[in-house]
Amino acid sequence: MIKTFTKTLVLPLGVALGLALSSNIAVAGEQLSQYTAGKVQRAHQLQQDEKVAEAIELLAALTPSKAYDKAFVQRMLGVFYWQQGNTKLAISNLKKAVDSGLLQDEQAWITQRMLADILLSNEEFKQALPHYYALTKAIPENQKADELWLRIAQSHYQVEEWKPVLSAMKRYENLHRKDEVQPLTIKLGAQLQLQQWKSSLPTLQRLILLEPNKLVWWQQTAGIQLRLGRSKDALATLALADRQGVVLSQQDLRTLAQLYAQQGIPERAAKTLATLDNAKTDPQLLADQASYWQMAKEWDTSIHYWRLAAAKNNKHRWALAQLLLQEGQHKIALKELDKVSGRKSDVELARVRAYYKLESFEQALIHAKRANNIEESPASKSWIKYLTQMRKMQQSQVNEPQLTAI
Known part of the structure; x- marks a missing residue:
C-alpha cells in the first residue's frame, strides 16, 4: 500500500530578487570608476522607468577595464536579465559576478542567494547546491536560515541524494518549529527511499494532523505498519480513517476487511466488504462475505451469501453444500450436491x-x-x-x- 513518492519542486525564489541597487550604487560609488558609476546610475534610472531593455543595452555595451567595475556591471545585468525573463543570461552574469569574489558589499550575499534560487527554479540543482551551502556559512541577521536549508533539501531530493536530504531537513526543523506539508513531504520521500520505515511513521502522523482528509497519508501509514508486521496498528489506522469520513479506496476496504478477520472480528469484516461497489454482484466478494459470516458462526447469513455466490459462479456450490450438511439441512444439501462440478x-x-x-x-x-x-x-x-x-x-x-x- 505504500505509494510512490512524487517529486515536487518549489519554484518561488523566496527573496526579493530586485536588488536595492540604488543604495548600493551610492555606497559603491567610491569604488566604481567615475565613468562606470555614471552609466550604472543611468541604467538604474531606466530600470526604474520600466525600460529594462534599454538598461540592458546600455550596460551590455560597457567594457570596464577595472575588475570590480566589471563584476558590478555583471551583477546588474544579471538582475535585469532575470526581470526580462532571460534566465540563461541572468545565470551567466550573476555567476561571473559571484565567482569574481570582488563583491563584498551588503548586497553580495543577496546576489549569491539570487543566483542559487534562479538555478533551483531552472532545475539546475547540482549547480545550486554549492551556492546554498556557501550562503549558510554567514547568514545576515535579516535573512532566514531555515529557508536555505529547505532549498538545500529540495535540491538534494531532486538529484536523489536521500541522506543529505534528511541532514538538511534536520537543520531546517531545528530552525523552523512549525509543521508544514511541503517540507514534511520532502522528508517523507527521502525516508521511504531509504526504507526507514519506523522513522517515516512519525512523519506521516504529522502529515495526517495537517491534512486529515488526504487518503495517501493514511494509506502509507497502514502500508508501512503492515510491512513492519503491526497488523493491529494497520487496522486501527484504516478504521480511524474510515470513521473520520476519509473515503477509502476499494482496495483499502478489502484490506480493512481482511484485517478485521485476522483480528477475530469476522462480522465487522463482512460488513466492511458489503460497502464495496460490487459487493452484491461479484461472486468472489459474495463468497468472501459468506466466509466471514461463517467465521462469525452466523450460519443462516452465511448460507444466504454462499447461495448468492454459487448462483454467480458454480465453484462456490461445494462450500454451500458443506455448510448445509453441517447445519442438518441434508435434503437441501443433496440437491446442491447434484449441481457441484x-x-x-x-x-x-x-x-x-x-x-x-x-x-x-x-x-x-x-x-x-x-x-x-x-x-x-x-x-x-x-x-x-x-x-x-x-x-x-x-x-x-x-x-x-x-x-x-x-
Missing part, C-alpha cells in the same frame, strides 16, 4: 454423510462404494465397512424370531 469422490462421500443422517443406509452404502471406485481412500473404505455392518445388523434384527407370550 468436479470433486466427484468428495461429492460422493458428502452424499454418504447426508443419506446416513437421513437413515437411508442402503443409499449411503451405494454412494460409499461409488466414492471408493472413483478414488480409494481410508474414508470411503471406513464408510463401506461401517455401513455394511449396519446393514447386517438391520437384517439380523429383521430375521430374529419373535417370542410369543405363553
Whole structure:
C-alpha cells in the first residue's frame, strides 16, 4: 500500500530578487570608476522607468577595464536579465559576478542567494547546491536560515541524494518549529527511499494532523505498519480513517476487511466488504462475505451469501453444500450436491454423510462404494465397512424370531 513518492519542486525564489541597487550604487560609488558609476546610475534610472531593455543595452555595451567595475556591471545585468525573463543570461552574469569574489558589499550575499534560487527554479540543482551551502556559512541577521536549508533539501531530493536530504531537513526543523506539508513531504520521500520505515511513521502522523482528509497519508501509514508486521496498528489506522469520513479506496476496504478477520472480528469484516461497489454482484466478494459470516458462526447469513455466490459462479456450490450438511439441512444439501462440478469422490462421500443422517443406509452404502471406485481412500473404505455392518445388523434384527407370550 505504500505509494510512490512524487517529486515536487518549489519554484518561488523566496527573496526579493530586485536588488536595492540604488543604495548600493551610492555606497559603491567610491569604488566604481567615475565613468562606470555614471552609466550604472543611468541604467538604474531606466530600470526604474520600466525600460529594462534599454538598461540592458546600455550596460551590455560597457567594457570596464577595472575588475570590480566589471563584476558590478555583471551583477546588474544579471538582475535585469532575470526581470526580462532571460534566465540563461541572468545565470551567466550573476555567476561571473559571484565567482569574481570582488563583491563584498551588503548586497553580495543577496546576489549569491539570487543566483542559487534562479538555478533551483531552472532545475539546475547540482549547480545550486554549492551556492546554498556557501550562503549558510554567514547568514545576515535579516535573512532566514531555515529557508536555505529547505532549498538545500529540495535540491538534494531532486538529484536523489536521500541522506543529505534528511541532514538538511534536520537543520531546517531545528530552525523552523512549525509543521508544514511541503517540507514534511520532502522528508517523507527521502525516508521511504531509504526504507526507514519506523522513522517515516512519525512523519506521516504529522502529515495526517495537517491534512486529515488526504487518503495517501493514511494509506502509507497502514502500508508501512503492515510491512513492519503491526497488523493491529494497520487496522486501527484504516478504521480511524474510515470513521473520520476519509473515503477509502476499494482496495483499502478489502484490506480493512481482511484485517478485521485476522483480528477475530469476522462480522465487522463482512460488513466492511458489503460497502464495496460490487459487493452484491461479484461472486468472489459474495463468497468472501459468506466466509466471514461463517467465521462469525452466523450460519443462516452465511448460507444466504454462499447461495448468492454459487448462483454467480458454480465453484462456490461445494462450500454451500458443506455448510448445509453441517447445519442438518441434508435434503437441501443433496440437491446442491447434484449441481457441484468436479470433486466427484468428495461429492460422493458428502452424499454418504447426508443419506446416513437421513437413515437411508442402503443409499449411503451405494454412494460409499461409488466414492471408493472413483478414488480409494481410508474414508470411503471406513464408510463401506461401517455401513455394511449396519446393514447386517438391520437384517439380523429383521430375521430374529419373535417370542410369543405363553
